[in-house]
Amino acid sequence: xxxxxxIITRYRQAFLSGLRVTVELALIIWCSGVLFGSVIGIFxxxxxxxxxxxxxxxxxxxSGIPVLAYLFWAHYPMQAILGTVIxxxxxxxxxxxxxNIFAVSDLIGSQLLDFPEQYNVxxxxxxxxxxxxxxKIQLPIILRQVIPALLPLQVIMLQSTLFASLISVEEIxxxxxxxxxxxxxxxxxxxxxxxxxxxxxxxxNGFAIWLRRRFTRxxxxx
Amino acid sequence: MLIGxxxxxxxxxxxxxxxxxxxxxxxxxxxxxxxxxxxxTTLVRALALLDCPTEGRVAFQGHDYSFPLRGRARxxxxxxxxxxxxxxxxxxxxxxxxxxxELPLRERPASRHTVDDLIELFRMxxxxxxxxxxxxxGERQRAALARAFALEPKxxxxxxxxxxxxxxxxxxxxRHLLALRQRGVGMLVVTHLLEFARRLLSRDEGDRIFFxxxxxxxxxxxxxxxxxxxxxxxxxxxxxxxxxxASSICDTKHKGGYLP
Numbered sequence: 076x077x078x079x080x081x082i083i084t085r086y087r088q089a090f091l092s093g094l095r096v097t098v099e100l101a102l103i104i105w106c107s108g109v110l111f112g113s114v115i116g117i118f119x120x121x122x123x124x125x126x127x128x129x130x131x132x133x134x135x136x137x138s139g140i141p142v143l144a145y146l147f148w149a150h151y152p153m154q155a156i157l158g159t160v161i162x163x164x165x166x167x168x169x170x171x172x173x174x175n176i177f178a179v180s181d182l183i184g185s186q187l188l189d190f191p192e193q194y195n196v197x198x199x200x201x202x203x204x205x206x207x208x209x210x211k212i213q214l215p216i217i218l219r220q221v222i223p224a225l226l227p228l229q230v231i232m233l234q235s236t237l238f239a240s241l242i243s244v245e246e247i248x249x250x251x252x253x254x255x256x257x258x259x260x261x262x263x264x265x266x267x268x269x270x271x272x273x274x275x276x277x278x279x280n281g282f283a284i285w286l287r288r289r290f291t292r293x294x295x296x297x
Numbered sequence: 298m299l300i301g302x303x304x305x306x307x308x309x310x311x312x313x314x315x316x317x318x319x320x321x322x323x324x325x326x327x328x329x330x331x332x333x334x335x336x337x338t339t340l341v342r343a344l345a346l347l348d349c350p351t352e353g354r355v356a357f358q359g360h361d362y363s364f365p366l367r368g369r370a371r372x373x374x375x376x377x378x379x380x381x382x383x384x385x386x387x388x389x390x391x392x393x394x395x396x397x398x399e400l401p402l403r404e405r406p407a408s409r410h411t412v413d414d415l416i417e418l419f420r421m422x423x424x425x426x427x428x429x430x431x432x433x434x435g436e437r438q439r440a441a442l443a444r445a446f447a448l449e450p451k452x453x454x455x456x457x458x459x460x461x462x463x464x465x466x467x468x469x470x471x472r473h474l475l476a477l478r479q480r481g482v483g484m485l486v487v488t489h490l491l492e493f494a495r496r497l498l499s500r501d502e503g504d505r506i507f508f509x510x511x512x513x514x515x516x517x518x519x520x521x522x523x524x525x526x527x528x529x530x531x532x533x534x535x536x537x538x539x540x541x542x543a544s545s546i547c548d549t550k551h552k553g554g555y556l557p
Binding site (some may be wrong): 203211216219265 | 372376378390404405443444448
């Protein structure tokens, strides 16, 4: 009896190619989200009216509408408007990165706004410089607060790359669909897909566990 | 010397301090007493320039800060020459107690205190490597005091610092504050423990006590304040505080613990 391992082995080139596209897409989404999201989050906390409120509104709208809708809106009308063919990978990367950027900025911004003022006050009266206060006080405390929420968000973004298949990005889900149309063994094929996703998530989760151990600790006082 | 003149502080249109005048002289201890809600902590924060006064003047070591500030003027407060120890300690939670003391010293290499001296002084050896949330309230309080003393400030504002210390630790703090006075450090001690205040103040050193009531200095006097308060309100306050204070001191006597 054929197992999902046999199917993976037989279509390994296709699966590897799809996996590569998924990982590339995820890396773009993660890096841009964490980098630009942090920057926007910091500015959103600093300039609440000018940046904070619009950023929060964007985050609300982006998280309230299914990813699929954005992908279709951004891909097909954009090609018609520009009169050119856009590689769907770029559309997916831009759309999913934008969603991640605003989700991360919302997270970082709210953590910055909720930062306990007493720790800044203590830093002031102890004569700490602004640089030391940021690097040694604010950043470590904020990291501890943000990491537990940030990592699951990035795993959700990884899973959202599945939607890219609907605008014809040749990522792993699309590969699985194609293989299924030939083999017609959905349980085997989607089990294989799940296994590959777990393989990608494994190092991510390992990194998350390491970060949690390294940075998070219950710091609440009783 | 730290001087506050005509300090007014408003929150949302409500005036909490009504033109307070106060001085904290170098090498002297000033005690600030007053009922709950009288504005003691607000005054401490205003004097420390953490919450700038709505109106008034704060002078410290040749620097003069007048309020309200003009336009977009900004001030450079004289921290940590002027520092504060808070009732709630405000220790950084991700650092051990030792790291809490060490971190400010990294930017002040000239400090005479070594962390080990302070650890010894406050008998912190057994718990200094704990995080604040793993230390008792008294242990956190000692760490907060050690952190401030390590900075060798010229003036230190202490807001209800003995509220979580036992009699022996309070005695240790008193000894250290008296030693700091000898070194010329000015101190403003906010307390509701009259016995603590009595033990700190010295007639010979010219120490002062300020009675703050409803945002106004209702009495400013020397040690004689305890025996002959100037106003009826101060007498009433002292009577009520002494009533409760006396009972707590009696308790400590029974435990064999007059303040050392």
